[in-house]
Amino acid sequence: MAANADVSLLASLWDDSLAETMSESEQLLYRSNLLGSDLRITNFGGGNTSAKIEETDPLTGETVQVLWVKGSGGDLGTIRMDGFSTLYMDRLEALKGIYRGPDHEDEMVGYLPHCTFNLNARAASIDTPLHAFVPHRHVDHMHPDAVIAIAASKDSKQLTEDIFGGEIGWLPWRRPGFELGLWIGRYAEENPNSKGVVLAGHGLFTWAATAKESYEITLDIINRAIAWFADTTADKVIFDGARHTALPAGERRAIAAKLMPAIRGRIGKTESKVGHFDDSPAVLEFVNSKALDTLAPLGTSCPDHFLRTKIRPLVVPFDPAAPDAAAAIDALGEAIAAYREDYAAYYERCRHDDSPAIRDPNAVVYLVPGVGMITFGKDKPTARIAAEFYTNAINVMRGSSSVSTYQGLPEQEAFDIEYWLLEEAKLKRLPKPKPLAGRIAFITGGAGGIGRATAERLIGEGACVVISDIDPKSLETAVNDLAGQFSKDMIRGVVCDVTNEDSVEAAITEAAVEYGGLDFGVSNAGIVTGGAIDETTLAQWQLNVDVLSTGYFLVTRAAFRLLKAQALGGAIVFVASKNGLAASVNASAYCAAKASEIHLARCVALEGAPHGIRVNVVNPDGVLRGSKMWSDERRQERAESYKVQPEDLDDFYRQRTMLKESVYPEDIAEGILFFVTEGSRKSTGNILNIDGGNVQSFTR
Known part of the structure; x- marks a missing residue:
């Protein structure tokens, strides 16, 4: 998907001899770690996995079906057994009887704790219904660049049909939650031979009867998308061609070393920030392209990308043909002020009566032609992961714009996710930062x-x-x-x-x-x-x-x-x-x-x-x-x-x-x-x- 990318397909890492020694829940963990170990499959903290497993009820001693699903805030690559929520399936099904419709779906999250099995303290995520209502034992929800490039295209539905020929279905954009869970469950019931579904603007759902089959179906679908894009875009001009030439590596780092403190000083007066610099080939291809000015303002599509990278990046005024760091620094004040004003206007246009107060109006992602990408966050992992997510977004834009027209999330939908009351509650649950965080x-x-x-x-x-x-x-x-x-x-x-x-x-x-x-x-x-x-x-x-x-x-x-x-x-x-x-x-x-x-x-x-x-x-x-x-x-x-x-x-x-x-x-x-x-x-x-x-x- 990226410039000069290794288009080799994903290899199955499943070890039958090892998996045979595991319980079903342990196989879920094994599958999750394998999927989360490769950024081509899903991002840090992104995606979900689940399994419906027969367990013994601690009160009645009867056998009950329990949904094991990645809990809120977990990461598939590093998750352990205590990272999964466990919920009674019959109680999750019972929630359908009290659901009052799309205007009230957020209230359903408050009922999830009532479905908890065995006093599990791990909070269930908003994606729980998306797994619960699929009539298959094992479900994977991933965010692979190759599939999101399909999902974020104007012709998303047709591309899904062309590439997968009906093995994988398609559903229009819908914010994650109870209603989307019903949609996916209904699709799976009505299409019993389908192996999964592409969610427009979001990602991929796949399912199967066993953990191994689910894992290998997920890899197969992603590999087919990777191969299709490699064949289809092989002779195409990417991002409308190059406008700039990248500076030599040493000069890029030298310019970044001057720009980063200048940006940090302008955005870090109320909260300390830590930066990250990325000048990978995929990033340089994008920041040097003719399409930068057109695509960057559109923002990202996948909600996971958007929540990490904000509504859109800031393109730093810098001309690599006449590299003048001092001039770029002088222009930063105006550029950052304009971004803040634009962000405040976005907030005012989209806010609801009960929306949380406006958050930090500064950009997270700074794109510098000829140099690369700079990201800032509350700490180094946050800044680094934001860069990883925006690189994924670049890969998505690369694919979508090569075969169709790339579409970011509609502004109101983006706002409703960023300022979602459920996301605000999650932010408030985060531990208090250490005294020197961001320093x-x-x-x-x-x-x-x-x-x-x-x-x-x-x-x-x-x-x-x-x-x-x-x-x-x-x-x-x-x-x-x-x-x-x-x-x-x-x-x-x-x-x-x-x-x-x-x-x-x-x-x-x-x-x-x-x-x-x-x-x-x-x-x-x-x-x-x-x-x-x-x-x-x-x-x-x-x-x-x-x-x-x-x-x-x-x-x-x-x-x-x-x-x-x-x-x-x-x-x-x-x-x-x-x-x-x-x-x-x-x-x-x-x-x-x-x-x-x-x-x-x-x-x-x-x-x-x-x-x-x-x-x-x-x-x-x-x-x-x-x-x-x-x-x-x-x-x-x-x-x-x-x-x-x-x-x-x-x-x-x-x-x-x-x-x-x-x-x-x-x-x-x-x-x-x-x-x-x-x-x-x-x-x-x-x-x-x-x-x-x-x-x-x-x-x-």
Whole structure:
């Protein structure tokens, strides 16, 4: 379906030997996971599967038929047994007797809990009647691009007949709900030999007697659509041909890195946003096409696409033939304001007396000719998934416009889905966002003890984090560990030498293009050297200055520029040292460089205040655990300086503190967290000592 797409057909992954060991409900789970594992079949969170299974009633001991169906908000690819709703079929059938007609179908959702089998707490979705009333044991509802391209075409009904020859039926557009469930059930009863139905503007329903047969019918129907489009469109001009030529990959990312913070700053003043950049072949084919201006305003067709991507995208005014990012940024304000006005007018035209209040009027999808697609959401997964859904929409438009005329959802129908009271209720059930949701942090020295602990702490509070380090192997290990602990969406790694201007700029650019901007900069990269002043070489002195002073300057400058460009405020935290305030024997180069850090922070705090950028310092001391700086040689040198054995150094540092406490990386991370959260929003230019208590480092 997409440019240069792999048109190979879907292969059956069903394993008979494995399935034979499963119960019927387990086979439903197995089938669901297989279907949800391929985006050509359905999107993340999209589609439903079900099975009607005989169960023992826990009250009567009698055998009853129970509908197992994907519950509200689940994802087929990752669903587990507790993700299915279970409902008595006889009670679902009884709902037909109290149904008052299409004007009252939403009230039927309130009756679904009364049909619950075995006290299952999983809420049933609005699509439950679409499965319940089909007179077949197994039902699949998928959103494959190839079939939605048929469903979204002006000639949808005829195309369905031409491609499937009556094996698959067709029904006109109807919003999901009880009435559509009755329609599908009636069609299946009246057409007993049919294998399913195409729902105009929506997707595909298929059914069968067994789990395996249902799975393979679903694949067969999708494969026939894929093959038909491949044959039919092989020699056709797609999207009316190309208007623009894509910029080289490096330039695309560089332009995106400039545009994304500018967009984020304009749309993120009331709710923090995280961005995602996509310049895949399918996206580039669309944004560079002559049809962009015609098709983009039509919006998407499938409700799942629409709910993730909004009524329509915003096309960023950018000419790749004369790539001028500054000019595009200057034009963004007007373009975004126009989009908001258009969205508000759409809301006013379509609203009902009981409609929820207007939501965020900003676009989710931003299309940039020659560059690609930028999406923004409340967090990285939301932004990424929005991009996936709009790529599906592009594939649909590609297919529909190649064989017919593409049709988006009618405006009123789109509004009624977006502001559906049932969707509003679902939104209100979502868990409260974490304190740092939508925020982005950049941490130097991120593979070491303090940097890694800080990344873990910030991600745990909802932030997306880019960690940088000069050691590629340690960086890869840290990123993989954090991705395993949290999610790949939440962590990125970039190799960076903080003493190199180009390396620092590239690292900050990576943060901008991966997540859309920056909120927090944490300068933590460091080294530790020692030696008497008369034995300290110029190279040792310069190394300390380069890493601990110049490095902090370069990172701060790059972060400061990005924060100013966004105009959303922000926070910068320096990880300095007790030695920046308290002199230490045989460590003059280190102490002097750390003192430089502290005074740099004070100066930047002055400059940042008018822009809402806070700059503060955390001063650790004696953080040995997990530190890459404390080599055996360094431990030996410090032990000799303090006249203790290397193995006793940890205890020495603990005993010399006023509180008799060891200081660990997570203690420093807690201080950094404080300086980037709302609890310190009125604090800048401060120094927080986390050293177990040392009178020499008292700041007053």
